[in-house]
Amino acid sequence: MPTRDSTQIEAPRTAARICRALTEQIDRSLLPPGGRLPAERKLSELFATTRITLREALGQLEAQGLIYREKQRGWFVAPPRIQYDPLKRTHFEAMVREQGRAPGTEVLSAQQIPASAAICEMLALPALSSVIQIRRARSIDSRAVLYVEHYLNPAYFPGILDFDLRQSLTGLYASEYGIRYGRVQFGMVPSVLHRQAAAPLKVAEGTPALHITRVNCDQHGRIIDCDLEFWRHDAIRVCVDVPDRAEV
């Protein structure tokens, strides 16, 4: 093929080359999880390219969840994704700890409010019901990765707003109300962070996210609450191991 010197053609190739080089360094842990990349200026010198092409490459790696950016701090290697298995009956804190990581929870707000039409539908409540809304930001190894809104049917949880809501709600339900989760329905769609979710995760509105909706029944089959979760796209891997039918 004849050599062509057009920048238009070279730029994507250079970006692909930078992506491969950085991916290899990350895969071999020469750039360890959580580690900071050199400054963009240094990287463009290293790869002998423009800032524009370099940023294109960094943007691609960010979209794949390999690196992430922190405002005014630069680029970092993304920590390993948490494995989220809907079939395992666990909760955020236990799941994170079991994977050798440190969970954290911040309560953003907790109050009784009029339920939106969508929440009424999910909780099978009549129109104009009120619900308990608890908004929390949850972190793994001090990095905020999950924004969640819990909506509780107030009939089942009198006085719950008086407890310390940083703790696991699953634990609180069991110890204080004798309620444990029964059937759970999950829905998952790729989405983006809306403004309220983006702020506590310290990223820009519109950042890619995995939006997980959970509708939870208790041991008696009553719908007790639902959760609207927004995960940073690079923090989660959903895994489902479906056994052979014959084994079940």
Place this chain on the structure above:
Amino acid sequence: MPTRDSTQIEAPRTAARICRALTEQIDRSLLPPGGRLPAERKLSELFATTRITLREALGQLEAQGLIYREKQRGWFVAPPRIQYDPLKRTHFEAMVREQGRAPGTEVLSAQQIPASAAICEMLALPALSSVIQIRRARSIDSRAVLYVEHYLNPAYFPGILDFDLRQSLTGLYASEYGIRYGRVQFGMVPSVLHRQAAAPLKVAEGTPALHITRVNCDQHGRIIDCDLEFWRHDAIRVCVDVPDRAEV
């Protein structure tokens, strides 16, 4: 609150107002699935706003999967998402038909190739093995929504490249090789379309996607193949209904 006339403050509010208005029209089916939106020029007149603000609003709705853009054709209301349930033992064609939609399959390439290290690992093959790679684009109601690479252990599927590979591989495995799926392991991460996946889906490289990896065993517990699926982010909703432990 005092009125402020700064465009910097007004633009996000206007964009939010446009999003709400269009979402409402879509929710009530005044703009039906698959329907085309009026031209951007008309929409900016209607909402008395600039093209920039209008595009910001349309971009937000696109990220949420409510509308999508076709090159040189304009904006369309996204069709309903297909419900993808990893616990249901089905395949693409059956799943799409069961939901009242029309599946389509295009074979992009089919050949025996040296397996990459990643594929060797997934199929538990020794280094420098060869595999059968089948690349397909799959559509729902004539809209290409899924790019998939199948990798088959050639030991179990002699001569498979001679068949019409537009048909369901699940069906072909059963009818020609006496092989049915046993245990299946799913992994799902939000990602973006790489160049090879974006082209057959007729969208730009870097478009948001849900990347689903399946590693499939047969009824004897042997790993027979794996699938790397890239779904348009707006075409799929993963749902998992986990029954109460006591009911299982």
